Amino acid sequence: MYAADNGLNRLTRLAKALSDPNRVRALAALREGELCVCQLIDLLELAPSTVSKHMAIVKMAGLVESRKDSRWVYYRLAGAPHDEAAGQLLKGAFEVVKYDPQIAADNTEMQRIRAGYADERCSAQRDRTASSHG
Amino acid sequence: MYAADNGLNRLTRLAKALSDPNRVRALAALREGELCVCQLIDLLELAPSTVSKHMAIVKMAGLVESRKDSRWVYYRLAGAPHDEAAGQLLKGAFEVVKYDPQIAADNTEMQRIRAGYADERCSAQRDRTASSHG
DNA sequence: AGTATATTTCGCTATATGACAAAATAACGA
DNA sequence: TCGTTATTTTGTCATATAGCGAAATATACT
Numbered sequence: 001m002y003a004a005d006n007g008l009n010r011l012t013r014l015a016k017a018l019s020d021p022n023r024v025r026a027l028a029a030l031r032e033g034e035l036c037v038c039q040l041i042d043l044l045e046l047a048p049s050t051v052s053k054h055m056a057i058v059k060m061a062g063l064v065e066s067r068k069d070s071r072w073v074y075y076r077l078a079g080a081p082h083d084e085a086a087g088q089l090l091k092g093a094f095e096v097v098k099y100d101p102q103i104a105a106d107n108t109e110m111q112r113i114r115a116g117y118a119d120e121r122c123s124a125q126r127d128r129t130a131s132s133h134g
Numbered sequence: 135m136y137a138a139d140n141g142l143n144r145l146t147r148l149a150k151a152l153s154d155p156n157r158v159r160a161l162a163a164l165r166e167g168e169l170c171v172c173q174l175i176d177l178l179e180l181a182p183s184t185v186s187k188h189m190a191i192v193k194m195a196g197l198v199e200s201r202k203d204s205r206w207v208y209y210r211l212a213g214a215p216h217d218e219a220a221g222q223l224l225k226g227a228f229e230v231v232k233y234d235p236q237i238a239a240d241n242t243e244m245q246r247i248r249a250g251y252a253d254e255r256c257s258a259q260r261d262r263t264a265s266s267h268g
Numbered sequence: 269a270g271t272a273t274a275t276t277t278c279g280c281t282a283t284a285t286g287a288c289a290a291a292a293t294a295a296c297g298a
Numbered sequence: 299t300c301g302t303t304a305t306t307t308t309g310t311c312a313t314a315t316a317g318c319g320a321a322a323t324a325t326a327c328t
Contacts, residue, residue, distance in 0.1 A: 170304085171304070182304080182306085183306070186305060186306055186307085202305095205303065205304050205305080
């Protein structure tokens with residue numbers, strides 16, 4: 001696993017992962033369940049390459065895991081068994097942003113994105129019959 | 135107070151504060167009680183200006199408070215009443231570094247620094263009779 | 269095979285960060 | 299008042315980071 005070394009290095013990696021608002025927005029969105037990169041692109045409105053790098057950073061920090069389903073890569077929050085301390089840290093982070101208006105807006109927006117609103121990018125939303133997507 | 139605004143901004147400031155190992159070392163040392171800047175300089179072995187800036191960053195994040203006693207500026211961890219969420223975050227951070235060898239070494243070293251070992255810089259350690267210093 | 273879609277890697281630019289030394293402040297002591 | 303000590307501010311440098319677009323990869327569909 002990525003998260004094995006020295007406590008200080010690990011904390012540094014975790015804190016850096018949490019020190020960018022767009023990464024925190026992505027993590028917050030993942031609380032409702034896994035998302036593919038294209039959905040996160042829709043939410044954050046950043047270039048695909050940028051989102052990809054952000055997700056690589058939170059993954060290296062051990063905060064998320066990913067799986068690949070055909071064309072899509074799905075990210076989800078890392079499971080509890082992984083690391084108690086990191087879980088506590090993340091919980092504290094979510095607590096801090098609990099009432100943040102951007103996070104609230106993202107929540108609403110994510111519902112639309114998950115529902116698969118028509119005429120948007122990330123055609124995965126509507127092209128797949130009724131699969132696990134979303 | 136510094137810590138009043140938007141949750142995402144606040145979290146970003148907190149996470150950045152925790153994303154440098156030297157700042158975390160300083161915060162960990164402060165768990166045992168307040169320290170003046172010169173003591174932190176002895177511990178971290180960084181230039182005074184560097185330590186000063188580090189402490190300004192953790193103060194802006196709301197993690198520490200300071201008081202000035204004549205020539206010296208003492209920093210301490212911010213009191214509990216300030217912010218439940220930030221406290222939880224910091225607690226998680228300390229949990230992550232619980233078994234870090236550098237933090238353990240710092241603990242030992244801090245005992246010596248607090249005791250006021252002879253022939254070191256930060257003369258405050260020994261010049262003052264038996265004052266609150268340390 | 270060839271096209272389209274999803275994601276990542278690479279190359280680049282602008283800005284942020286951490287380090288130091290030197291200068292500026294603040295406060296004490298002779 | 300002058301010199302000393304503690305701290306902060308300022309200027310500078312090297313490196314890290316976040317962003318994008320273009321190119322590379324991976325997979326599906328025709």
